[in-house]
Amino acid sequence: MAENGCSGLLVVRCQLGEREAFTELVHVWHVPLLRYVRGMVGSQHVADDLVQETWVAVVRGLPRLRQPERFAPWLFTIARRTVVNHLRHAYAAQEVAAVEADVVAEDNDSLSGVLDGMEIEAGLSGLPPVEREVLILFHLQDLPLNACAEVLGVPPGTIKSRLHRARRMLRNIMAERGHEA
Amino acid sequence: MSEPNHGAHRDVPEELERALAAEVSLRSRLRHVAVGLAGGCGAALIAVLWATEPDPLPTRTQAGFAGLIAVGLAWAAFAGWVLSRRRPLFARDRVLGARLALVVTTLTGVAGVVLAAVRGTAAGVLGTALTGAVLVAAAGLLLARAQSRRRELLRLRDALQRKSS
Numbered sequence: 001m002a003e004n005g006c007s008g009l010l011v012v013r014c015q016l017g018e019r020e021a022f023t024e025l026v027h028v029w030h031v032p033l034l035r036y037v038r039g040m041v042g043s044q045h046v047a048d049d050l051v052q053e054t055w056v057a058v059v060r061g062l063p064r065l066r067q068p069e070r071f072a073p074w075l076f077t078i079a080r081r082t083v084v085n086h087l088r089h090a091y092a093a094q095e096v097a098a099v100e101a102d103v104v105a106e107d108n109d110s111l112s113g114v115l116d117g118m119e120i121e122a123g124l125s126g127l128p129p130v131e132r133e134v135l136i137l138f139h140l141q142d143l144p145l146n147a148c149a150e151v152l153g154v155p156p157g158t159i160k161s162r163l164h165r166a167r168r169m170l171r172n173i174m175a176e177r178g179h180e181a
Numbered sequence: 182m183s184e185p186n187h188g189a190h191r192d193v194p195e196e197l198e199r200a201l202a203a204e205v206s207l208r209s210r211l212r213h214v215a216v217g218l219a220g221g222c223g224a225a226l227i228a229v230l231w232a233t234e235p236d237p238l239p240t241r242t243q244a245g246f247a248g249l250i251a252v253g254l255a256w257a258a259f260a261g262w263v264l265s266r267r268r269p270l271f272a273r274d275r276v277l278g279a280r281l282a283l284v285v286t287t288l289t290g291v292a293g294v295v296l297a298a299v300r301g302t303a304a305g306v307l308g309t310a311l312t313g314a315v316l317v318a319a320a321g322l323l324l325a326r327a328q329s330r331r332r333e334l335l336r337l338r339d340a341l342q343r344k345s346s
Contacts, residue, residue, distance in 0.1 A: 009341040016334050017273030022205050023198070030193045052197050059204045063269045068337070 011068035026055060029072075032141055033079055039124050039136040040083045050086055054079045073150040076137060080151055087129060126173040131166035138163055210268045214278040217260025222289040224253030225316070229293040229309050233301030272331040279324035286316040 007028060013021035033054060038047035057078050065074060124132050137148045138159070149156040203209070231238070231246045238246070264270055270278055290313025297309040 006345065009338065009345060012334055012338045012341060015272055016331065016338065017207070017271035019202075019205055019207070022201060026197070026201060027193055030197070034192075048194065048197075052200055055197065055201055056204055059201060060267065060269060063271055 007071045008069040011062065011065065011071045014062050015065070015068070022059065029075060030055075033075065036076060036133075036136050036141060037079055037083055039140065040129060040133055041086065042125055046086070050079075050082050054082045057082065070150075072143065073147040076141070076143070076147075076151040077153075080133065083133075123170045123173045123177070127166060127169055131162060131169055134159060134162040135166045135170065204268075205271075206268075207274060210264065210270055210274050211277065211281070213260045213263045213268060214270075214281055217257045217264070218282055218285045220253040220256025220260065222253075222285055224250045224257070225289055225312070226293060226296070227253065229296050230300075232308075233297050233305045235300065272327070272334050275327035276324070276331055279320065279327045282320040283317065283324055286313070286320045290314065290317055 007025070010021050010025040010028065014025055030051070034047060034051050037050050037054070038044060041047055041050065054075075058075060061074075061078065065071070067074075124135065127135070134148060134152065137143045137151060138145070143151065145156045145159050148159045152159065154162075227246055227249050231243075231250075264278075290310070293309045293313050294306060297306045301309075
């Protein structure tokens with residue numbers, strides 16, 4: 001992970017109060033953020049609103065961010081909170097978070113080597129939110145395991161097991177749609 | 182994580198840019214700083230007026246003063262809430278705000294002491310001077326901390342710039 005020297009510098013400039021740095025920061029991170037949120041909620045219109053809400057929360061929280069180089073996990077943590085709040089409201093009684101098994105599965109899934117962003121995006125809509133978001137963060141946003149764990153607030157081992165399960169589910173979905181695994 | 186695409190500028194909607202420009206506005210922040218200082222310092226001056234009144238005030242006047250003090254403190258509390266939750270100050274804004282606070286609390290302190298000296302007793306003058314000194318010291322401390330944080334961020338910015346170049 002090239003832990004964002006450029007973003008770190010932009011964050012520090014924002015914290016100093018250089019207004020033009022905010023514009024640059026938003027331009028750098030808007031597309032990855034939108035991609036994550038859209039992947040989670042499915043709708044472009046809802047995603048636009050949630051992304052705006054996320055950016056407002058980011059601007060308000062930025063003066064308190066003590067580790068500018070950790071901006072990416074912090075950003076996705078805020079985005080995730082926004083998405084989860086939205087899903088909670090949208091599905092009222094439905095719990096967004098699933099209970100995680102403590103067993104840490106080894107990541108030996110043969111699919112991991114052949115999955116690419118396009119395939120994952122195509123099958124994402126068929127996955128439950130928990131599995132969908134771990135795939136988005138790990139494969140589409142290229143966040144490393146530890147950063148995913150930080151964003152999702154679970155141990156790295158749990159991320160591995162979620163990834164394992166998510167890939168398996170995705171493989172089934174892709175197989176049902178006639179794709180070769 | 183690889184650095185996102187810097188050429189994606191066109192993908193940021195104008196509506197979002199406008200919303201964020203309003204969100205980071207310096208003018209909005211300083212307006213709240215001014216409102217908070219005006220409310221707090223106004224309440225302090227009315228309190229000095231009330232405390233240094235030689236004769237007991239009529240009940241309605243007391244109620245009026247109490248109301249004005251409450252309004253001033255409410256504005257100060259509102260500004261404090263906005264500046265901590267909705268429009269937090271960035272390092273440069275914090276220095277500006279603290280300078281403003283130092284000037285205004287010094288003026289309020291001096292005005293309060295003069296009022297107390299003209300109208301009140303020695304004890305009143307002493308009490309007002311002490312309160313004024315505490316307020317000025319608090320503003321001075323805020324300014325020192327704001328400048329220290331800004332220096333720290335400037336050092337970090339320079340280090341990151343050197344690293345990236």
